[in-house]
Amino acid sequence: MPRGPRHKGGIDTNRKGKFDPNDENQVKHTKIGKVWDLYQERQPELAKVPFSARLNLERYLGLYDSLPFVWRMLKDIGSIRACWLYLGLYLAVQLALSLIPAVELWYSGQLLKIVGIAVEQRTVDKNLLISVALSRVACSIAELFLQHSNRIISQPLNARIKQYYTVHMFNVLARLDVPTFDDPLVQRQLEQAFPTSSRQSVIWRTVAGVVNMGSTTVMLVSQLSVLLNVLRDQQDGPLIAFLSFSHSFFLTGSSNRSLFTRVWAATTHNADFIKLSGLRKAAADSAHRKEIVAGGMWEYMYSEYQRCIHALGEDATEFFDAYEMFNQDRFPSFASIIRRPLHQLPQIVFTLRAVQYPASIPISLASLNLITSTATSFSHTLSRLFEQTGSISDNFTTIRKMYEAINLANRIPDGTVPYPENHQSLKMGMSIEFRNVSFKYPDSNSYALRNVSFKIARGQLCVILGQNGSGKSTVLKLIARLYDPSEGQILVDGQDLKTLRLADLRRAMAILFQDYTHFPLSIRENIALGDPGHSDDIDRVTQAATLGGASEFIERLEDGYDTYLDRPVRDHYSGLPEGTMDLFGRAVSFGKIRGMGEMKSNESTTLSGGQMQRIALSRTFMRSLLSESSVGLLLFDEPSASLDPTAEHDLFGRLQLLRGQKTMIFSSHRFGNLTRNADMILYMHDSVIVEEGSHEDLLKARGEYARIWNLQAQAFL
Numbered sequence: 001m002p003r004g005p006r007h008k009g010g011i012d013t014n015r016k017g018k019f020d021p022n023d024e025n026q027v028k029h030t031k032i033g034k035v036w037d038l039y040q041e042r043q044p045e046l047a048k049v050p051f052s053a054r055l056n057l058e059r060y061l062g063l064y065d066s067l068p069f070v071w072r073m074l075k076d077i078g079s080i081r082a083c084w085l086y087l088g089l090y091l092a093v094q095l096a097l098s099l100i101p102a103v104e105l106w107y108s109g110q111l112l113k114i115v116g117i118a119v120e121q122r123t124v125d126k127n128l129l130i131s132v133a134l135s136r137v138a139c140s141i142a143e144l145f146l147q148h149s150n151r152i153i154s155q156p157l158n159a160r161i162k163q164y165y166t167v168h169m170f171n172v173l174a175r176l177d178v179p180t181f182d183d184p185l186v187q188r189q190l191e192q193a194f195p196t197s198s199r200q201s202v203i204w205r206t207v208a209g210v211v212n213m214g215s216t217t218v219m220l221v222s223q224l225s226v227l228l229n230v231l232r233d234q235q236d237g238p239l240i241a242f243l244s245f246s247h248s249f250f251l252t253g254s255s256n257r258s259l260f261t262r263v264w265a266a267t268t269h270n271a272d273f274i275k276l277s278g279l280r281k282a283a284a285d286s287a288h289r290k291e292i293v294a295g296g297m298w299e300y301m302y303s304e305y306q307r308c309i310h311a312l313g314e315d316a317t318e319f320f321d322a323y324e325m326f327n328q329d330r331f332p333s334f335a336s337i338i339r340r341p342l343h344q345l346p347q348i349v350f351t352l353r354a355v356q357y358p359a360s361i362p363i364s365l366a367s368l369n370l371i372t373s374t375a376t377s378f379s380h381t382l383s384r385l386f387e388q389t390g391s392i393s394d395n396f397t398t399i400r401k402m403y404e405a406i407n408l409a410n411r412i413p414d415g416t417v418p419y420p421e422n423h424q425s426l427k428m429g430m431s432i433e434f435r436n437v438s439f440k441y442p443d444s445n446s447y448a449l450r451n452v453s454f455k456i457a458r459g460q461l462c463v464i465l466g467q468n469g470s471g472k473s474t475v476l477k478l479i480a481r482l483y484d485p486s487e488g489q490i491l492v493d494g495q496d497l498k499t500l501r502l503a504d505l506r507r508a509m510a511i512l513f514q515d516y517t518h519f520p521l522s523i524r525e526n527i528a529l530g531d532p533g534h535s536d537d538i539d540r541v542t543q544a545a546t547l548g549g550a551s552e553f554i555e556r557l558e559d560g561y562d563t564y565l566d567r568p569v570r571d572h573y574s575g576l577p578e579g580t581m582d583l584f585g586r587a588v589s590f591g592k593i594r595g596m597g598e599m600k601s602n603e604s605t606t607l608s609g610g611q612m613q614r615i616a617l618s619r620t621f622m623r624s625l626l627s628e629s630s631v632g633l634l635l636f637d638e639p640s641a642s643l644d645p646t647a648e649h650d651l652f653g654r655l656q657l658l659r660g661q662k663t664m665i666f667s668s669h670r671f672g673n674l675t676r677n678a679d680m681i682l683y684m685h686d687s688v689i690v691e692e693g694s695h696e697d698l699l700k701a702r703g704e705y706a707r708i709w710n711l712q713a714q715a716f717l
């Protein structure tokens with residue numbers, strides 16, 4: 001994601017269509033220095049006309065589609081406790097604030113009138129002068145109080161709205177199934193619906209934006225009407241007012257040049273710059289240090305870095321710096337040139353008029369002052385209004401996206417049949433049957449499984465063997481219904497898997513994935529999540545940890561079960577003296593990685609790979625072996641890959657013992673005790689099952705299984 005204020009000026013990221021840098025009709029290519037290629041969407045003809053660019057009609061048409069969602073948002077906000085009360089107060093304060101400039105203007109007009117009368121008649125109504133002056137001062141003080149109240153009211157309002165939607169958002173994220181969550185379109189939708197960076201929720205920004213737009217309009221209309229009222233009787237008032245305001249309509253010219261108000265993309269093909277960046281990253285990242293040192297690479301890296309820098313000269317800069325330098329060399333735009341004389345025009349006209357009609361000078365001079373000061377604030381208010389309408393239309397679209405995301409349906413439809421009919425039956429295991437199952441992953445064109453058929457009876461121990469990528473894990477994922485087969489049917493206890501209630505089905509099985517992850521939560525929670533229903537039961541957690549072979553090293557940790565493997569909250573600090581090596585009981589990290597806030601899900605600085613696997617195993621035990629009757633099927637994908645031989649031996653012993661009558665399916669690369677004891681072995685090759693049977697059957701068949709078994713046996717002779 002590019003650095004910099006990507007959304008400044010409000011790019012409509014929700015637009016339909018495609019940005020193709022190679023489309024010369026739509027996209028302008030600019031070479032920035034030697035390194036960067038900038039591609040900018042060409043402005044439509046209409047947008048070149050000053051003023052219309054700000055209206056961006058296409059964008060506002062989209063507002064209409066979003067209205068039903070905005071209505072739903074209002075209803076949702078209404079359901080938040082005390083929100084209407086705060087909202088009412090907020091509206092009242094905003095309205096008062098928007099009227100204040102007009103009231104101030106009116107008093108300024110009154111003061112001018114007094115000056116006018118004083119010049120003409122040489123008399124001053126002192127009482128009137130004092131009361132007008134006091135009221136003018138009172139207005140300023142009232143504005144200060146109102147602004148303060150505005151902040152006081154908007155804070156709890158924003159907080160309540162944010163809290164309400166945060167819970168909604170979490171629910172949306174947490175409930176998505178694998179194919180839906182992995183879909184790039186859904187990812188984009190989620191990213192747009194729940195931008196992670198902004199401090200204020202989009203909902204609050206929209207509410208505040210709409211209210212601000214209303215109050216800005218009230219401000220403009222009230223100021224204009226007061227100004228017209230004051231100037232009505234003055235000879236050149238309307239003409240000078242028109243000239244003063246005209247320059248505010250040319251403000252658009254300068255903003256048109258900003259990169260960030262358009263669709264754009266930048267890239268580089270410069271080999272030297274790419275290499276330079278790679279060298280810089282490699283030298284700064286601790287992950288490469290070992291190899292740099294052991295391989296004696298630094299001299300080569302240094303000389304290459306120097307060579308690239310010399311080849312690039314001044315152009316060895318990041319994109320935004322390069323763009324800034326490039327922009328500074330460009331000539332000012334037509335609109336910004338024309339704005340300057342326009343700014344002076346009222347004074348010139350005023351001088352000409354004054355020369356023509358000297359008698360009217362004093363009044364017009366006062367009016368000119370009033371008009372020009374109002375015009376300056378008016379042009380700012382007007383440009384704010386345009387900006388607000390732009391961001392409102394974007395916010396409305398984001399709200400539509402957000403509600404669409406809330407309503408997002410999972411790709412794996414839920415079944416309706418409760419499972420199992422009889423909970424006691426689960427103790428005897430579950431039967432699994434694949435009938436001509438074929439499957440392709442959603443983002444893949446090739447089959448991960450092809451025409452796979454097999455049947456595992458209740459209570460059997462099945463081992464799936466095969467090379468890397470042959471489809472073993474995929475079989476387990478389909479049984480857990482993480483995906484649905486592209487063709488064929490899977491039966492559980494004789495019933496179509498798709499008809500069974502998903503929650504029931506998943507409760508009835510425990511699965512340990514090969515690419516298991518650790519949650520950025522405490523070890524206790526990491527294990528307890530295996531059986532969320534009993535997460536408070538610390539005895540169960542410790543028992544599960546013992547079965548998983550994890551309890552010993554967990555107890556040795558300083559915080560024991562409360563240890564966080566990856567602390568999800570970063571500490572914040574800056575400017576620490578160099579002697580500060582630890583803070584809040586943790587080592588201070590000065591590495592670059594820290595700044596990125598990245599957390600790796602299955603890596604930990606404190607535990608070994610085997611220890612991590614033991615925690616994952618404990619989670620599976622928490623679910624499967626403790627709550628006796630609720631699980632009937634255990635799926636293990638390479639459960640011993642990171643374990644040492646003793647630990648593996650112990651694990652299989654415990655699994656056999658605790659399995660009871662339940663069905664158990666292993667995916668494995670290893671031939672040994674496990675396969676010898678299996679009721680059924682499925683040998684997979686290239687997405688299909690090539691051999692099927694018990695250890696003895698397969699040895700007799702003299703196929704691939706027998707060949708590898710014999711190879712292994714010879715290796716140990």
Ligand SMILES: Nc1ncnc2c1ncn2[C@@H]1O[C@H](COP(=O)(O)OP(=O)(O)OP(=O)(O)O)[C@@H](O)[C@H]1O
Pocket residue numbers: 441442443444447448466467468469470471472473474475514667
């Ligand atoms: N999420 C995915 N998206 C696309 N393709 C995938 C995905 N997961 C696996 N595949 C592909 O499906 C095929 C089967 O993969 P699978 O993980 O089932 O193999 P495996 O036998 O378990 O391999 P290993 O022994 O390495 O674990 C492989 O070709 C793999 O590249």
